Structure formats: C-alpha cells, structure tokens
Amino acid sequence: NAGVTQTPKFQVLKTGQSMTLQCAQDMNHEYMSWYRQDPGMGLRLIHYSVGAGITDQGEVPNGYNVSRSTTEDFPLRLLSAAPSQTSVYFCASSSQRDRENTEAFFGQGTRLTVV
Amino acid sequence: AQSVTQLDSQVPVFEEAPVELRCNYSSSVSVYLFWYVQYPNQGLQLLLKYLSGSTLVKGINGFEAEFNKSQTSFHLRKPSVHISDTAEYFCAVMRPWGGKLIFGQGTELSVKP
Numbered sequence: 707n708a709g710v711t712q713t714p715k716f717q718v719l720k721t722g723q724s725m726t727l728q729c730a731q732d733m734n735h736e737y738m739s740w741y742r743q744d745p746g747m748g749l750r751l752i753h754y755s756v757g758a759g760i761t762d763q764g765e766v767p768n769g770y771n772v773s774r775s776t777t778e779d780f781p782l783r784l785l786s787a788a789p790s791q792t793s794v795y796f797c798a799s800s801s802q803r804d805r806e807n808t809e810a811f812f813g814q815g816t817r818l819t820v821v
Numbered sequence: 822a823q824s825v826t827q828l829d830s831q832v833p834v835f836e837e838a839p840v841e842l843r844c845n846y847s848s849s850v851s852v853y854l855f856w857y858v859q860y861p862n863q864g865l866q867l868l869l870k871y872l873s874g875s876t877l878v879k880g881i882n883g884f885e886a887e888f889n890k891s892q893t894s895f896h897l898r899k900p901s902v903h904i905s906d907t908a909e910y911f912c913a914v915m916r917p918w919g920g921k922l923i924f925g926q927g928t929e930l931s932v933k934p
Contacts, residue, residue, distance in 0.1 A: 737920025746830065747910060748924040749865075756920050764921065796864065804920055808853060808872060810915070810922055812865040 708732050712797050712813030718774040719787040719820045727782040727816050729797030737800045739810070742766065743751040749796060755780055787820045794818070823848040823914050827919040827925035835933050836904055842897040842928045844912035848868070852914040855922065856886055868910070871895065872874045907932045 712730045731738065739754040741764075751764030753772040761772050769791060771783040780799075784791060794817050800810040828843040847851065856868040870878025876888040886897045895912060912925040 733900040737923050739833040741922075746926060748825075748827075749913075749922075751921055751923070754922075798922070800915075800920055802920065805872060805917075808915070809855065809867050809870055812857075814864045 710784060710797055710799050710811050710813040712795075713738075714816060715814065717816060717818050718791050719784070719818065721789060721820060722818065723787050725784050725787065727784075727795055727797075727818075729780045729782065729813060730778050731799040731811070732778065733799060733801070734777060735799035735801040735811075735812065736755075736777070737802070737810075738774065739764070739798045740770070740772065740780070740782045741796045742791075742797060743815075744793050752782065752795075784818075789820045792818060793818045823852060823916065823923045825912050825914055825923055825925035827910075827912050829928050831929045831931065832928065833931045833933060834902055837901050839900050840902050840906075840930065842899065842910050842912075842930065844895045844925055846893050846895065846914050848893075848914060848916075849873050850916060852916055853890070854886075854888060855913045855915065856880065856895070856897050857882070857911045857913060858882075859911065859927075861873050862909070865907065865911065868897070902930070902932045904934060907931060 710731045741749040743749045755761045755774040765815040797813040798810040824847045826845045854871040857865040871888045879907045910928045913922040
C-alpha cells in the first residue's frame, strides 16, 4: 500500500517552461488536493478535487491547471513557470466515507526551483 | 470561509520542559481540527485530530490537544518535550464533506538541550 506518491522529488525549471507534477493515490479516496509550502506562510491550497471529473480552485490557483480523469491520479500542470512558483509542492488525499478515519494523507513533496 | 491562526511562529524550549502551541480558527460552520508535524525535509504526519465527542484528544508521541468551541481554539500540548520533537507543527481545519484542509502558518518548535 503506497499511499500518496508524488513525482518528481526535485525539479529545476527555466522561466517560461511548462511541466506536470504527478500525484497518485491507491486508497480509493474521493478527495485530492494540491498545496504549496513557502516559509512563514504554511501550506496554501492551489486546487482540489472532490471526485473524478470535478475540480475547483483554492487560495492560489493562478498559473496552475489540474484535471482528475481517474480517482487515482491528480496531476498539477505549470503552464509557464515563473520564479514566484519556486516552492515545495504537496499532494494530499482523504476520504470522509468513514468519519472516524477522516484525515489527509500527504505525499513526500516536490521541491521546485524556477530560475 | 475558514481561517486558521497559529499565534507563535517560533517556540524555543528546553528539553523536558512543557510546551503549548497555540491555534485559533474561524469558521461559520462546524469543522474538523487537525495537528500535523513536519520534520526537516520530510512530508506531513498526522499528530492528532478532533472530529467530535470528547474535547481532549490524545495523539502520537505524547501530544494532546483540547478543542474549545467558545474560544475557537485547538491548542497543542506536551508535558515534557524531547530533542526529537524539534519540527514544524501545523494546525488545520476541514469542513465535513469538504475534503480540503486550510492550514495555519506553522509553528517551529526548537527543543534545546
């Protein structure tokens, strides 16, 4: 049982390049989310999904796209990377079908540097 | 909308001393409350959670937290800290059937010998 798997772990991009951060979960969770972590700002929600085919914006969605074609996968796309997108990115999944076991599980993170 | 405020950005403490990390939240609806810990260069690990019921919840590594609805707080406590507790701690809220977490800014706990 792998939990939440993020790839890559590290990435350096040039300004203007595009890339996709991958996230997969094997727990059949209905909810998936992407966060970015910056010093002193905690984790801020970029986009989230309540199920396959349904996505919505979080606090800081500009410059990022998502899609959820399957329950398992929730990729995050950077359309044209900017230095302001240098950050650590975390993917998370959760389920509330069994309330007592409600919690979010996180991937190990992707450290992205845009130069 | 929900928001979370962690009142201390850094908390230095000596080993074996007690510690309290403070968290206040704002929400117009009932929420679930969580504390996560992040060790250096690692992901987030759940410490404890409040979903309903008893307002005092116990978690891993000897931590506990108390939900106070009237003060909209969820402070984290440990009676005696260890060097290994040095980490960043995040308080977060989640709406029932919402699926997304709203985090506070984080508190860096530094335990000194």
